[in-house]
Amino acid sequence: MRPVSAPAFGPLDFQLVLLRRMADHQPGLVEDALRELDVDRAAMREANRRWQAMVHSSRRRAAGARYRSVLGPPGTTGERRVGDLTFEALTWRVPLWPDLRFEVLAAPGGVVWNEWLVRAPGAAGPRLRTVEDLVPWSCTVDEVARAFPPARPMEGTAPTRWRLAFSAPDAAGERGEYVAEFTWGLLQRLVA
Template sequence: MPPAKRPTGPFTPLDFQLVLLRRMADHNPELVETARHELGVSVAGMREANRRWQAMLHSPHARAAASRYRSILGEPESAQARRIGDLDCQALLWPVPLWPDLRFEILLAPDGAVWNEWLVRAPGAPAPRLETLEDLTPWSATVDEVARAFAPARPLEGTAPTRWGLAFTAPDASGERHACAAEFTWGLLQRTGVSGRQP
Protein backbone atom coordinates (compact mmCIF):
# COMPACT_ATOMS: atom_id res chain seq x y z
CA MET A 1 0.00 0.00 0.00
CA PRO A 2 1.56 3.33 -1.02
CA PRO A 3 2.16 5.88 1.77
CA ALA A 4 -0.38 8.65 2.21
CA LYS A 5 0.51 11.77 0.28
CA ARG A 6 1.69 14.75 2.28
CA PRO A 7 0.16 18.13 1.43
CA THR A 8 2.51 20.17 -0.69
CA GLY A 9 0.63 23.46 -0.75
CA PRO A 10 1.80 26.58 1.06
CA PHE A 11 1.67 26.81 4.83
CA THR A 12 -1.29 29.15 5.44
CA PRO A 13 -2.53 31.45 8.22
CA LEU A 14 -5.05 28.70 9.06
CA ASP A 15 -2.19 26.23 9.50
CA PHE A 16 -0.42 28.72 11.77
CA GLN A 17 -3.50 29.05 13.98
CA LEU A 18 -3.52 25.26 14.29
CA VAL A 19 0.10 25.41 15.47
CA LEU A 20 -0.88 27.92 18.16
CA LEU A 21 -3.74 25.66 19.26
CA ARG A 22 -1.58 22.55 19.31
CA ARG A 23 0.68 24.11 21.94
CA MET A 24 -2.35 25.12 24.03
CA ALA A 25 -3.97 21.67 23.99
CA ASP A 26 -1.88 20.44 26.94
CA HIS A 27 -3.55 22.99 29.22
CA ASN A 28 -7.01 23.49 27.72
CA PRO A 29 -8.03 20.59 25.47
CA GLU A 30 -11.72 21.50 25.58
CA LEU A 31 -11.13 25.06 24.41
CA VAL A 32 -8.81 23.80 21.69
CA GLU A 33 -11.39 21.26 20.51
CA THR A 34 -14.03 23.97 20.25
CA ALA A 35 -11.66 26.25 18.33
CA ARG A 36 -10.61 23.41 16.03
CA HIS A 37 -14.28 22.74 15.16
CA GLU A 38 -14.79 26.47 14.50
CA LEU A 39 -11.91 26.30 12.04
CA GLY A 40 -13.39 23.20 10.41
CA VAL A 41 -10.22 21.13 10.77
CA SER A 42 -9.81 17.50 11.86
CA VAL A 43 -7.47 16.27 14.59
CA ALA A 44 -5.30 14.79 11.85
CA GLY A 45 -5.25 18.16 10.08
CA MET A 46 -4.02 19.90 13.21
CA ARG A 47 -1.37 17.23 13.74
CA GLU A 48 -0.19 17.60 10.15
CA ALA A 49 0.04 21.39 10.42
CA ASN A 50 2.22 20.99 13.49
CA ARG A 51 4.41 18.41 11.72
CA ARG A 52 4.98 20.76 8.80
CA TRP A 53 5.73 23.66 11.18
CA GLN A 54 8.35 21.62 13.04
CA ALA A 55 9.86 20.55 9.73
CA MET A 56 10.14 24.20 8.69
CA LEU A 57 11.80 25.18 11.97
CA HIS A 58 14.38 22.41 11.81
CA SER A 59 15.08 22.38 8.09
CA PRO A 60 18.73 23.07 7.17
CA HIS A 61 17.31 25.61 4.71
CA ALA A 62 15.01 27.27 7.27
CA ARG A 63 14.22 30.92 6.67
CA ALA A 64 14.90 33.60 9.25
CA ALA A 65 11.95 33.89 11.64
CA ALA A 66 10.73 37.27 10.34
CA SER A 67 10.88 36.07 6.74
CA ARG A 68 9.04 32.88 7.70
CA TYR A 69 6.19 34.81 9.29
CA ARG A 70 5.89 37.15 6.32
CA SER A 71 5.72 34.19 3.95
CA ILE A 72 2.94 32.56 6.01
CA LEU A 73 0.95 35.54 7.28
CA GLY A 74 1.65 38.10 4.56
CA GLU A 75 2.66 41.68 5.17
CA PRO A 76 2.05 42.75 8.78
CA GLU A 77 -1.02 44.77 9.60
CA SER A 78 1.20 47.30 11.33
CA ALA A 79 4.86 47.96 12.12
CA GLN A 80 5.71 50.08 15.15
CA ALA A 81 8.98 51.35 16.57
CA ARG A 82 9.43 50.08 20.12
CA ARG A 83 12.02 50.85 22.79
CA ILE A 84 12.73 48.21 25.41
CA GLY A 85 15.14 49.48 28.02
CA ASP A 86 18.08 50.90 26.05
CA LEU A 87 17.30 48.88 22.93
CA ASP A 88 15.33 49.92 19.87
CA CYS A 89 13.31 47.33 17.98
CA GLN A 90 10.36 47.05 15.65
CA ALA A 91 7.06 45.37 16.53
CA LEU A 92 5.30 43.67 13.62
CA LEU A 93 1.65 42.68 14.16
CA TRP A 94 -0.67 40.35 12.25
CA PRO A 95 -4.38 39.63 12.82
CA VAL A 96 -5.40 36.20 14.12
CA PRO A 97 -8.98 35.42 12.97
CA LEU A 98 -9.52 32.92 15.78
CA TRP A 99 -9.00 35.72 18.34
CA PRO A 100 -10.23 38.96 16.69
CA ASP A 101 -9.15 41.10 19.67
CA LEU A 102 -5.58 39.79 19.59
CA ARG A 103 -2.62 40.19 17.25
CA PHE A 104 0.41 38.00 16.70
CA GLU A 105 3.45 40.13 17.44
CA ILE A 106 7.13 39.66 16.78
CA LEU A 107 9.79 42.00 18.13
CA LEU A 108 12.51 42.54 15.55
CA ALA A 109 16.03 43.65 16.53
CA PRO A 110 17.96 46.09 14.33
CA ASP A 111 20.03 43.16 12.98
CA GLY A 112 16.86 41.31 11.93
CA ALA A 113 16.84 38.80 14.80
CA VAL A 114 13.47 38.05 16.40
CA TRP A 115 13.56 38.73 20.12
CA ASN A 116 10.03 37.63 20.93
CA GLU A 117 6.95 36.14 19.25
CA TRP A 118 3.57 35.95 20.96
CA LEU A 119 -0.05 37.10 21.11
CA VAL A 120 -0.86 40.61 22.35
CA ARG A 121 -4.03 42.69 22.60
CA ALA A 122 -4.90 44.42 19.34
CA PRO A 123 -4.36 48.20 19.33
CA GLY A 124 -7.63 49.86 20.32
CA ALA A 125 -9.26 46.63 21.54
CA PRO A 126 -10.60 46.83 25.11
CA ALA A 127 -8.37 45.16 27.67
CA PRO A 128 -9.99 42.64 30.03
CA ARG A 129 -10.91 43.75 33.53
CA LEU A 130 -8.48 41.92 35.80
CA GLU A 131 -9.04 42.58 39.50
CA THR A 132 -9.32 39.21 41.22
CA LEU A 133 -8.26 35.60 40.75
CA GLU A 134 -11.69 34.81 39.35
CA ASP A 135 -11.00 37.12 36.40
CA LEU A 136 -8.02 35.03 35.32
CA THR A 137 -9.84 32.55 33.10
CA PRO A 138 -8.09 30.64 30.29
CA TRP A 139 -7.49 32.68 27.14
CA SER A 140 -8.79 35.85 28.83
CA ALA A 141 -5.56 37.87 29.00
CA THR A 142 -2.02 38.23 27.71
CA VAL A 143 1.27 38.22 29.62
CA ASP A 144 1.63 41.99 29.74
CA GLU A 145 -2.02 42.48 30.82
CA VAL A 146 -1.65 40.14 33.81
CA ALA A 147 1.72 41.66 34.71
CA ARG A 148 0.23 45.17 34.72
CA ALA A 149 -2.95 44.20 36.59
CA PHE A 150 -1.10 42.43 39.41
CA ALA A 151 2.16 44.34 39.59
CA PRO A 152 4.79 43.70 40.68
CA ALA A 153 4.88 40.39 38.80
CA ARG A 154 8.00 38.26 38.51
CA PRO A 155 8.79 36.33 35.31
CA LEU A 156 9.10 32.56 35.65
CA GLU A 157 11.00 30.26 33.33
CA GLY A 158 8.69 28.59 30.84
CA THR A 159 8.34 24.81 30.83
CA ALA A 160 8.83 24.61 27.04
CA PRO A 161 9.45 26.87 24.04
CA THR A 162 6.62 29.38 23.45
CA ARG A 163 5.63 29.17 27.14
CA TRP A 164 6.01 31.85 29.81
CA GLY A 165 5.17 32.16 33.48
CA LEU A 166 4.45 34.94 35.97
CA ALA A 167 4.47 34.92 39.77
CA PHE A 168 2.38 37.56 41.52
CA THR A 169 -0.04 38.21 44.37
CA ALA A 170 -3.76 38.63 43.69
CA PRO A 171 -6.94 38.86 45.76
CA ASP A 172 -9.86 36.49 45.39
CA ALA A 173 -13.46 37.72 45.24
CA SER A 174 -13.59 37.98 49.04
CA GLY A 175 -10.49 40.18 49.14
CA GLU A 176 -8.14 37.53 50.57
CA ARG A 177 -4.74 37.71 48.90
CA HIS A 178 -2.90 34.70 47.45
CA ALA A 179 0.49 33.91 45.97
CA CYS A 180 -0.16 32.90 42.36
CA ALA A 181 1.63 31.51 39.35
CA ALA A 182 0.15 31.92 35.87
CA GLU A 183 1.16 29.95 32.79
CA PHE A 184 1.00 31.30 29.24
CA THR A 185 1.39 29.70 25.82
CA TRP A 186 2.27 31.97 22.88
CA GLY A 187 1.61 34.85 25.30
CA LEU A 188 -2.01 33.86 26.09
CA LEU A 189 -3.11 32.88 29.62
CA GLN A 190 -3.68 29.14 30.00
CA ARG A 191 -4.05 28.55 33.73
CA THR A 192 -3.42 30.09 37.15
CA GLY A 193 -2.34 28.21 40.24
CA VAL A 194 -2.49 29.35 43.88
CA SER A 195 0.38 28.39 46.16
CA GLY A 196 -0.72 30.01 49.42
CA ARG A 197 -2.29 32.91 51.25
CA GLN A 198 -0.54 36.21 51.68
CA PRO A 199 -0.82 38.43 54.75
Protein backbone atom coordinates (compact mmCIF):
# COMPACT_ATOMS: atom_id res chain seq x y z
CA MET A 1 0.00 0.00 0.00
CA ARG A 2 1.38 3.42 -0.99
CA PRO A 3 1.42 6.19 1.60
CA VAL A 4 -1.09 8.96 1.01
CA SER A 5 0.73 12.22 0.49
CA ALA A 6 -0.56 15.50 1.81
CA PRO A 7 -1.92 17.95 -0.75
CA ALA A 8 0.54 20.55 -1.99
CA PHE A 9 1.09 23.45 0.38
CA GLY A 10 -0.28 26.51 -1.42
CA PRO A 11 -1.41 30.11 -1.02
CA LEU A 12 -4.39 29.27 1.19
CA ASP A 13 -2.15 27.33 3.57
CA PHE A 14 0.32 30.22 3.61
CA GLN A 15 -2.44 32.66 4.60
CA LEU A 16 -3.28 30.30 7.47
CA VAL A 17 0.37 30.45 8.60
CA LEU A 18 0.17 34.25 8.68
CA LEU A 19 -3.07 34.05 10.65
CA ARG A 20 -1.67 31.53 13.15
CA ARG A 21 0.91 34.02 14.41
CA MET A 22 -1.65 36.86 14.39
CA ALA A 23 -4.09 34.83 16.51
CA ASP A 24 -1.95 35.53 19.58
CA HIS A 25 -3.00 39.20 19.53
CA GLN A 26 -6.16 39.40 17.42
CA PRO A 27 -8.15 36.16 17.89
CA GLY A 28 -11.44 37.83 16.88
CA LEU A 29 -10.06 39.13 13.58
CA VAL A 30 -8.49 35.73 12.93
CA GLU A 31 -11.83 33.98 13.54
CA ASP A 32 -13.48 36.33 11.04
CA ALA A 33 -10.72 35.60 8.50
CA LEU A 34 -11.08 31.83 9.00
CA ARG A 35 -14.81 32.12 8.29
CA GLU A 36 -14.06 34.17 5.17
CA LEU A 37 -11.61 31.48 4.02
CA ASP A 38 -14.12 28.75 4.97
CA VAL A 39 -11.65 26.84 7.17
CA ASP A 40 -11.44 26.05 10.86
CA ARG A 41 -8.77 26.44 13.53
CA ALA A 42 -7.68 22.83 13.03
CA ALA A 43 -6.79 23.61 9.41
CA MET A 44 -4.85 26.66 10.59
CA ARG A 45 -2.90 24.58 13.11
CA GLU A 46 -2.18 21.91 10.48
CA ALA A 47 -0.96 24.48 7.95
CA ASN A 48 1.33 25.95 10.59
CA ARG A 49 2.64 22.48 11.52
CA ARG A 50 3.43 21.74 7.87
CA TRP A 51 5.08 25.15 7.39
CA GLN A 52 7.27 24.65 10.45
CA ALA A 53 8.24 21.20 9.17
CA MET A 54 9.29 22.76 5.84
CA VAL A 55 11.24 25.54 7.53
CA HIS A 56 13.10 23.19 9.88
CA SER A 57 13.52 20.16 7.61
CA SER A 58 17.02 18.83 7.01
CA ARG A 59 16.08 18.93 3.29
CA ARG A 60 14.69 22.44 3.48
CA ARG A 61 14.86 24.78 0.54
CA ALA A 62 16.31 28.26 0.71
CA ALA A 63 13.61 30.67 1.89
CA GLY A 64 13.29 32.37 -1.51
CA ALA A 65 12.77 29.03 -3.26
CA ARG A 66 10.32 27.95 -0.56
CA TYR A 67 8.14 31.03 -1.13
CA ARG A 68 8.17 30.45 -4.89
CA SER A 69 7.17 26.81 -4.44
CA VAL A 70 4.31 27.75 -2.10
CA LEU A 71 3.06 31.00 -3.67
CA GLY A 72 4.07 30.50 -7.30
CA PRO A 73 5.94 33.05 -9.37
CA PRO A 74 6.10 36.48 -7.73
CA GLY A 75 3.66 39.09 -8.96
CA THR A 76 6.46 41.65 -9.10
CA THR A 77 10.23 41.60 -8.88
CA GLY A 78 12.61 44.49 -8.54
CA GLU A 79 15.52 45.90 -6.59
CA ARG A 80 15.43 47.69 -3.26
CA ARG A 81 18.34 49.53 -1.69
CA VAL A 82 18.74 49.64 2.08
CA GLY A 83 21.81 51.66 2.97
CA ASP A 84 24.69 50.25 0.94
CA LEU A 85 22.97 46.93 0.25
CA THR A 86 20.86 46.02 -2.75
CA PHE A 87 18.14 43.42 -2.33
CA GLU A 88 15.90 41.59 -4.75
CA ALA A 89 12.32 42.51 -3.83
CA LEU A 90 9.67 39.89 -4.63
CA THR A 91 5.96 40.35 -3.95
CA TRP A 92 2.89 38.12 -4.05
CA ARG A 93 -0.82 38.83 -3.77
CA VAL A 94 -2.49 37.73 -0.55
CA PRO A 95 -6.23 37.32 -1.26
CA LEU A 96 -7.21 37.82 2.38
CA TRP A 97 -5.71 41.33 2.25
CA PRO A 98 -6.23 42.55 -1.35
CA ASP A 99 -4.56 45.94 -0.70
CA LEU A 100 -1.41 44.30 0.63
CA ARG A 101 1.38 42.21 -0.85
CA PHE A 102 3.67 39.71 0.83
CA GLU A 103 7.17 41.02 0.23
CA VAL A 104 10.43 39.09 0.47
CA LEU A 105 13.74 40.96 0.36
CA ALA A 106 16.56 38.63 -0.67
CA ALA A 107 20.25 39.48 -0.50
CA PRO A 108 22.67 38.41 -3.22
CA GLY A 109 22.88 34.63 -3.07
CA GLY A 110 19.19 34.31 -2.20
CA VAL A 111 19.39 34.70 1.59
CA VAL A 112 16.13 36.25 2.80
CA TRP A 113 16.70 39.41 4.80
CA ASN A 114 13.08 40.37 5.43
CA GLU A 115 9.60 38.95 4.81
CA TRP A 116 6.40 40.82 5.58
CA LEU A 117 3.19 42.42 4.36
CA VAL A 118 3.45 45.79 2.60
CA ARG A 119 0.91 48.07 0.91
CA ALA A 120 0.30 47.17 -2.75
CA PRO A 121 1.52 49.74 -5.27
CA GLY A 122 -1.29 52.16 -6.05
CA ALA A 123 -3.44 51.03 -3.10
CA ALA A 124 -4.42 53.83 -0.76
CA GLY A 125 -3.23 53.31 2.77
CA PRO A 126 -5.03 54.67 5.82
CA ARG A 127 -4.70 58.30 6.90
CA LEU A 128 -2.69 58.08 10.09
CA ARG A 129 -2.89 61.39 12.00
CA THR A 130 -3.64 60.35 15.58
CA VAL A 131 -3.12 57.28 17.70
CA GLU A 132 -6.83 56.48 17.33
CA ASP A 133 -6.21 55.90 13.61
CA LEU A 134 -4.02 52.91 14.47
CA VAL A 135 -6.62 50.17 14.09
CA PRO A 136 -5.46 46.52 14.09
CA TRP A 137 -4.80 45.13 10.60
CA SER A 138 -5.19 48.59 9.02
CA CYS A 139 -1.55 49.56 8.43
CA THR A 140 1.98 48.30 7.97
CA VAL A 141 5.25 48.95 9.78
CA ASP A 142 6.39 51.34 7.05
CA GLU A 143 3.15 53.32 7.12
CA VAL A 144 3.31 53.88 10.89
CA ALA A 145 7.01 54.79 10.73
CA ARG A 146 6.34 57.38 8.00
CA ALA A 147 3.26 58.81 9.76
CA PHE A 148 4.94 59.33 13.14
CA PRO A 149 8.64 60.09 12.67
CA PRO A 150 11.07 59.50 14.14
CA ALA A 151 9.79 55.99 14.91
CA ARG A 152 12.37 53.77 16.57
CA PRO A 153 12.51 50.07 15.66
CA MET A 154 12.60 47.74 18.63
CA GLU A 155 13.26 44.03 18.97
CA GLY A 156 10.15 41.93 18.37
CA THR A 157 8.82 39.43 20.87
CA ALA A 158 9.10 36.48 18.44
CA PRO A 159 10.14 35.73 14.88
CA THR A 160 7.95 37.56 12.32
CA ARG A 161 7.14 40.25 14.89
CA TRP A 162 8.30 43.86 14.89
CA ARG A 163 7.81 46.73 17.30
CA LEU A 164 8.02 50.49 16.78
CA ALA A 165 8.29 53.14 19.48
CA PHE A 166 6.97 56.56 18.48
CA SER A 167 5.29 59.72 19.68
CA ALA A 168 1.84 60.62 18.37
CA PRO A 169 -1.07 62.89 19.25
CA ASP A 170 -4.42 61.56 20.36
CA ALA A 171 -7.73 62.94 19.05
CA ALA A 172 -7.57 65.77 21.62
CA GLY A 173 -4.08 66.77 20.42
CA GLU A 174 -2.21 65.47 23.48
CA ARG A 175 1.08 63.81 22.51
CA GLY A 176 1.98 60.49 24.05
CA GLU A 177 4.64 57.80 23.72
CA TYR A 178 3.49 54.50 22.21
CA VAL A 179 4.79 51.12 21.12
CA ALA A 180 3.05 49.37 18.24
CA GLU A 181 3.38 45.62 17.67
CA PHE A 182 3.26 44.11 14.20
CA THR A 183 3.06 40.51 13.02
CA TRP A 184 4.26 39.76 9.50
CA GLY A 185 4.43 43.57 9.09
CA LEU A 186 0.74 44.19 9.86
CA LEU A 187 -0.33 46.23 12.92
CA GLN A 188 -1.71 44.04 15.71
CA ARG A 189 -1.92 46.31 18.75
CA LEU A 190 -0.56 49.22 20.76
CA VAL A 191 1.14 48.11 23.97
CA ALA A 192 1.96 51.46 25.55
